[in-house]
Every structure is written in C-alpha cells, then in structure tokens.
Amino acid sequence: MIGAEGVGWRVGGAQILDDVSLTVAAGELVGIIGPNGAGKSSLVNILSGVTRPSSGRVTLDGADVSRQSATRRARSGLARSFQTSALFDGLTAGENVRLAVQGAGGSPLSPFRGARSVPATRVEELLERVTMGGTAGTLARDLSHGGRRKLELAMALAAKPRALLLDEPMAGVSAEDVDGLTAIIGEVRDSGVAVAMVEHHMHVVLGLADRVAVLHHGSLLAVGKPDEVTADERVQQAYLGEAL
Template identity: 80%
Template sequence: MIEANHVGWKVGGARILEDVSLTVGAGELLGIIGPNGAGKSSLVNILSGVIRPSSGRITLQDRDVTRASATRRARLGLSRSFQTSALFDGLSAGENVRLAIQASGPAPFSPFRRAGAASGARTEDLLERVRMPGRATTLARDLSHGDRRKLELAMALASEPKALLLDEPMAGVSAEDVDGLAEIIGEVRDSGVAVAMVEHHMHVVLGLADRVAVLHHGQLLATGSPSEVTRDELVQQAYLGEAL
C-alpha cells in the first residue's frame, strides 16, 4: 500500500534522511521507532506529502506519488494524524468529524452543499468506533487529552482511508488512556488498513506492530518483527539499551 524507495531529504547542507526504504502492506502495522532527532516525523511528512524528498520515490498502491500534494494523496486513500492536536476547539466533537467527512467528499466546501442525515449517522458511527458515544455535542476544547486524540483518529478515518499514518498518537496521553487508544488502532489495522505509526511507548509498539523499523541519524538501522528488532545488538546500543 505504501512504499518508500531510497528516500533522502536534505535541508541546506544538513542531511535529515538518507537512503530510507520501507513498505507497509494492507492490514499491516509498521511501528517506526528511534531516538529523538532520528528523522521519524520527517519521514511521515514525506510519506504524506507535507514535504517533498530530495531523492527517492514514494508510491501509494503502486502509483508514484513522489511529487503529488498531500491533498492528492488524501484523495488516493492516504490519511494521517499529527504529533500535536489539530482540532477546531470552538466546534463540537461531532462538528469536527462532520467537517472531516465533508472534506473527503466531492465539492467539499461548496456553499450549496448541506450535511444530510447520512452524514449525521456516519459521524455517530465514527465516534462510537473510537469509544466516544454520546460525545457529539461536547466542545473539542472541553475534551480530555485522551479523547482529543480519539477524536483526531475519528477525523482521520472519516475518509475511509486505505493507508493511515500516525505520528505519536499517544503523545501526552495519560497512562490509563494509552491501552484504549492502542486497542482502537489495532482494530483499524485488523480492518485491512495499512498503518505506519511513529510511537515512543515501546510496549504499545511491541504489542501492536507486525514489523518495526528503527531510524537512527536519518538512516534505517533495522527492520523486522518486534522480537527480531529487540534482539538486534545495534538497535540495543543505539536506542533500546539493555536487551528486552
């Protein structure tokens, strides 16, 4: 579903990513880990079209999207979340989701288009999917941080994506909310969506991921199953410390 081939990115004379190649298949969750500054968020931005790589090629369902905009990639079935919350705080949870649904349709913000009953039912379905039933009228600003993350996930799923990029979905989430979010993300993967997730909670990555990619100084240090990666001596030295 998603493939990066020999991707590199330079800013001025600084090389942020170098020769990174990885794939994510339908119904697979790829965990992307590494120390701060390894290039994880930069890779997500390149995969989603927020920034363009200096070298290499990005494909989505075997279609070359290297030079395609983020909007074009979204239309082709790619969705993402961001490291920091990106909600309309003055709108309700339901209104945030309805905007995401409308944005994924034809003529999304035409003044002549009105949200119908189907949109309302879809909104409720998405909120239930992320364990937020009955919260449609709650203002986004009044939600707990964990529920804000769930709402962002509902918005990312509004377009019924085939591929989903998650940039630290557990960032700032309380310990009691982490497992619930992990369960939702696992269900998304199990529904057939290709998921690539940057995350620092190692127990989440090791518990959810089918494969793990480790970035270090902008390069791909290792890729493999969670057990293979945690046994890798280079990974232990660079990131994990003692063997897990």
C-alpha cells in the first residue's frame, strides 16, 4: 500500500537516509525502530510528503507519489500523526474532529463549509472509535496527554485512510494510557489499513508489529518478524544492547 524504493535524503554534506527500501501492505503494521538520529522521522516525513527525497521514490498503492505534496497524498488516502501534538487547543474535541472531517471532503475549500455539513453522529463515531465517547464538548487543552494522542488518531482516521503513518504515538503518554492506544492502533491495522509506526516503546513494537524495520545511521539494518529482528546480532549491537 505504501513503500519507499531506494530512498535517499541528503542535507548539505550529510547523508540522512541512504538507499532505504521498505513496503507496508494493507492490514500490516510495520514498526520502525532505531537509535536517536537514525533517520526514522525523516523517513516518515518523506513518505508523507513533508520532505522530498534526494533520490529514490515513494509509492502509494502502486502509484509514484514522490512529487506529490503532503496534501495530495492525504487526499489519496495517506494520513499521519506527528511527534508533537497538533491540535486546536481552543476548540473542543468534537470541533477538532469536525474540522478533520471537513478537511477530508472532496473540495479543497471544504473546511470553509458550514459546520452543520458534518453530522454529529460522524463526529461521535470517530471519538468512540478511539475510546473517547462523551468527550465531544471537552476543550482539547483540557484533555490528558493520552487523550490528546487519541484525539489526533480520531482526526487522522476522519479521512478513512488506506495508509497511516504514526511518529512516536506513545511519546509522553502515561503507562496506563499506553495499553489503550496500543489496542486502538491494533484495531486500525486489523481493519485493513497499512500502518507504519515509529516507536521507542519496545514492548509495544514487539507486541503489535507484523514486521520490524531497524534504521541505523540512515540505512536499513534489518527487516523481519519481531523475533527474527531481536535475535539479529547486528541489531543487538547497534540498538538493543544485549540479547533478548
């Protein structure tokens, strides 16, 4: 559903990504791990269209989207979240979701349609999908960090994406909220969406991922099933530290 083929990204004299090839199928979750500075977020930015690669190409459902903007890719069925929460804090949870639904409409000017064009049932349906039913009237700034992460997921799902990129969705989330977010992401994958997730919580990655991709110094060090990757001596030396 989404793939990188020989992707490289150079900034000045620094090679941030070097010949990275990775695919994510519909209904598959690929966990992307690696040390800080390995190029994980850079890869997500290239896949989503925030950054254009210096070499290689990005595909979405077989089509080359390397030259498409992030907006075009979003309208083609690609959604993403960011490391830092990106919400309208002065609006309610329901209003944030409503804007996401309006933005996913067929017209580029759809966000400026009347708010009543989005059924309240659609907003509540998305909030319930991320276990936030009944919070439509709560201001985004008053939500817990875990609640904010769930709201971002609801907004990402508003466009009914075929592929979803998650950049550290558990960052800063309390331990009690991690399990809830894990279950939600697993349900999204099980619904047939292709999910690529950068995450530092190893127990989350190993418990959720169908495959794990390890980036190291901008290159793909290993790709495989979780038990295969954790048993790889190169991965242990570069990232995990000791045999698991």
